Amino acid sequence: MKKFFIYISCIxxxxxxxxxxxxxxxxxxxxxxxxxxxxxxxxxxREGNPKAYVNFWGDDRDAEAESIATQKLDGNYExxxxxxxxxxxxxxxxxxxxxxxxxxxxxxxxAEKRIMSTYDMKWTGDESDVLAKQFQKCMNTAFKYTxxxxxxxxxxxxxxxxxxxxxLPKNR
Numbered sequence: 784m785k786k787f788f789i790y791i792s793c794i795x796x797x798x799x800x801x802x803x804x805x806x807x808x809x810x811x812x813x814x815x816x817x818x819x820x821x822x823x824x825x826x827x828x829r830e831g832n833p834k835a836y837v838n839f840w841g842d843d844r845d846a847e848a849e850s851i852a853t854q855k856l857d858g859n860y861e862x863x864x865x866x867x868x869x870x871x872x873x874x875x876x877x878x879x880x881x882x883x884x885x886x887x888x889x890x891x892x893x894a895e896k897r898i899m900s901t902y903d904m905k906w907t908g909d910e911s912d913v914l915a916k917q918f919q920k921c922m923n924t925a926f927k928y929t930x931x932x933x934x935x936x937x938x939x940x941x942x943x944x945x946x947x948x949x950x951l952p953k954n955r
Contacts, residue, residue: 811894813873815932817864821953822935824860826850827917830938830945837946839913853882853914860918861953864890877901879922881915884908886922899928899937917941921948 826836827850838846854860859882866875874891888904901922910916920941927938935950 811897811931813892813894814866814868816928816930816935817873817892818866818875820863820932822862822864822950823953824854824862824918825949825951826854827914827921827946827948830947833947833949837917839917850914853912856882860915862922862950866890877922879918881908881910881918882912884910884915884919886919888922890925892928897928899925901925917946918948921946 826847827839828835828837836846836850838844840846840849858880860880862877862879864875864877866873868874872891872893875889877888877890879886884906885908886904886906889902891900891902892898901924904923906919910919921937921939924939925937926940929936929938930950933952937948937950939946939948
């Protein structure tokens with residue numbers, strides 16, 4: 784009878800604690816993913832084709848070589864996010880730099896749906912670099928994110944095409 788009581792107690796304990804353990808995941812930990820680091824653009828690809836660099840130049844250039852050479856310039860294509868959870872969504876400010884521009888704005892993320900929005904963009908400078916213009920479009924129209932603290936992917940539209948900007952932590 785004593786063993787029976789112990790077994791029942793263990794089963795009851797498991798049944799009472801299991802739902803609370805499984806309910807812990809309510810989406811991504813946005814603070815860990817976005818903040819506390821400088822993100823650096825790696826490249827941009829069409830949604831569904833992550834192995835192909837997009838040739839935004841429209842000529843016979845090697846898009847991969849152009850992307851790599853341009854993004855390696857120190858200080859270019861960088862983003863920093865700050866923020867906190869407010870009313871169930873993560874919101875805050877961000878700062879970024881293209882090639883000839885810098886910008887600030889606010890952002891909001893729904894971690895369960897991975898929806899992202901940017902607002903109140905303020906730009907200084909004028910961008911002529913074609914890849915930097917895409918970087919700018921991404922930050923103006925980002926609508927979704929995926930990834931983790933080691934790689935971040937921001938989705939944006941340019942016309943009917945959905946592109947994905949891949950970012951890595953700067954000092955990786």
